[in-house]
Amino acid sequence: MTTHHLDTDLLHIGSAPFDPVTGTAPVSLPSMRTSTVRFENLEALESAFAKRMAGERAITYGRSGMDTHRALEQVFMQLEGGTYCVLAPSGMAAINIAFLGLLKTGDHVLVADCVYGPVRNLDRALLQGLGISVTYFAAGHDDVAALIQPNTKVIYVESPGSLLFEMLDMTTLAATAKDNNLILVTDNTWGSGYIYRPLALGADVSVVAGTKYVAGHSDVMLGAVIVKDEKLAARIHSAQYAMGNALSADDAWLALRGVKTMAVRMPQHARNAIEVCKFFDTRKEVARIFHPAWHKDAGHALWQRDCTGSNGMLSIELNCSPVAAKKFVNALTLFGIGFSWGGFESLVQWVDPGALTSHAYWTGDGHALIRLHIGLESTLDLIADLAQALDNIHA
Numbered sequence: 001m002t003t004h005h006l007d008t009d010l011l012h013i014g015s016a017p018f019d020p021v022t023g024t025a026p027v028s029l030p031s032m033r034t035s036t037v038r039f040e041n042l043e044a045l046e047s048a049f050a051k052r053m054a055g056e057r058a059i060t061y062g063r064s065g066m067d068t069h070r071a072l073e074q075v076f077m078q079l080e081g082g083t084y085c086v087l088a089p090s091g092m093a094a095i096n097i098a099f100l101g102l103l104k105t106g107d108h109v110l111v112a113d114c115v116y117g118p119v120r121n122l123d124r125a126l127l128q129g130l131g132i133s134v135t136y137f138a139a140g141h142d143d144v145a146a147l148i149q150p151n152t153k154v155i156y157v158e159s160p161g162s163l164l165f166e167m168l169d170m171t172t173l174a175a176t177a178k179d180n181n182l183i184l185v186t187d188n189t190w191g192s193g194y195i196y197r198p199l200a201l202g203a204d205v206s207v208v209a210g211t212k213y214v215a216g217h218s219d220v221m222l223g224a225v226i227v228k229d230e231k232l233a234a235r236i237h238s239a240q241y242a243m244g245n246a247l248s249a250d251d252a253w254l255a256l257r258g259v260k261t262m263a264v265r266m267p268q269h270a271r272n273a274i275e276v277c278k279f280f281d282t283r284k285e286v287a288r289i290f291h292p293a294w295h296k297d298a299g300h301a302l303w304q305r306d307c308t309g310s311n312g313m314l315s316i317e318l319n320c321s322p323v324a325a326k327k328f329v330n331a332l333t334l335f336g337i338g339f340s341w342g343g344f345e346s347l348v349q350w351v352d353p354g355a356l357t358s359h360a361y362w363t364g365d366g367h368a369l370i371r372l373h374i375g376l377e378s379t380l381d382l383i384a385d386l387a388q389a390l391d392n393i394h395a
């Protein structure tokens, strides 16, 4: 058991081992690309397969990855406080592994209405066809226990929510799941294990789009599913193996490289986001700020209870129509218009009002919602850019 701080471990996981002949090593593990794994002899092969059959991590074929992948799995386990991790080629692939690994025909799943939008597409495109039914609920509003059916197997949530960053009470959800013998799965891309650790709060499965803060440079697609329980690990592993998801070694390597600066990137994103919140608070065009670390956010007390930090994600409700808000978005010069987040750069997303209709937390009917990722640029420049773009709404 390590006694080091997480920041220390993140720097040391994935150090290259010394060459036994020369006694030298590069600092970082190289990208170990392979499709085929060679075994020194049949005994080595048999031992690897026996390990795999026993549910242990064993290198047998390129699809399950070699040392570069293993180091990245360790990173996720360390971040999330889990004992088992499977990697996936995107966050959405990781979500699929969790759903399809834990649910079968005839099962029912409760899904929070604030989850990443494409989960609803997964429901329409795959779950319905497989005979897996979904009920969406408003966390913190609906009585979750009352929605449980005899065939409910999983509660799937995301905290904070994807568009409005509402904090969910993970401890209460975990208690409901436990009392009813359900598996609580959460998308922890926002926290990425660094500022929020749902497994420690009672969640059973954490799904992370490493595409965002873990890789951190907007150049990698990556997902991970992390669990603590051995039996759940076997089900997740079996689904991942069956689905044939494989992450490229180069992407694993880039993520390992990205994670080395997570301890400096995350607090800086968080500081910059608070500076931007302070600015928005002075502007009449901004009706509401959604950012749990902001002291006026409705979820601030839960954030204080459950999180150890924050990040660069925030949304604003503008006192104007969604159409008028397009002027604001188009006037920004430092914020790229794009859907992603978690990289070093600032981004803006004009949220389609249709995406909010099934979202109980949203009370700004007729108003625009703009989601921002506050990057690592100087906040002086970012705020000047936001100010001129807000002025532009009425221009």
Ligand SMILES: Cc1ncc(COP(=O)(O)O)c(C=O)c1O
Residues within 6 Å of the ligand: 090, 091, 092, 093, 116, 158, 162, 187, 189, 190, 209, 210, 211, 221, 222, 223, 339, 340, 341
């Ligand atoms: C909260 C959340 N979960 C999952 C995903 C999916 O990740 P990926 O784009 O790597 O498939 C995203 C992507 O934006 C996300 O925001």
